[in-house]
Amino acid sequence: MTLQRYRELQDIIAILGMDELSDEDKKTVSRARRIQFFLSQNFHVAEQFTGMPGSYVPVSETVKGFREILDGKHDDLPEDAFRLVGRIEEVVEKAQGME
Helix, strand or coil: CHHHHHHHHHHHHHHHCHHHCCHHHHHHHHHHHHHHHHHCCCCHHHHHHHCCCCCCCCHHHHHHHHHHHHCCCCCCCCHHHHCCCCCHHHHHHHHHHHC
């Protein structure tokens, strides 16, 4: 639902900007972006493009992180912390290094 709603809001965002969204829609957009970044994990096949070593993350760990993002547990972390990481714990650790 979150990613679907984000897709629906993209035209509104492009025309009017984020400021015109309701607080609930802003939260939806924020979480959807975090989910997208989180799911672009540091896969082994991307090592040659990113210069970062890939990692293996069990599906159960990915689902756990996805659920935590969807539930808003990490709304306070910067979006960039969700890029090219494996487990949700790595997101938290990366965010602490960004402060």
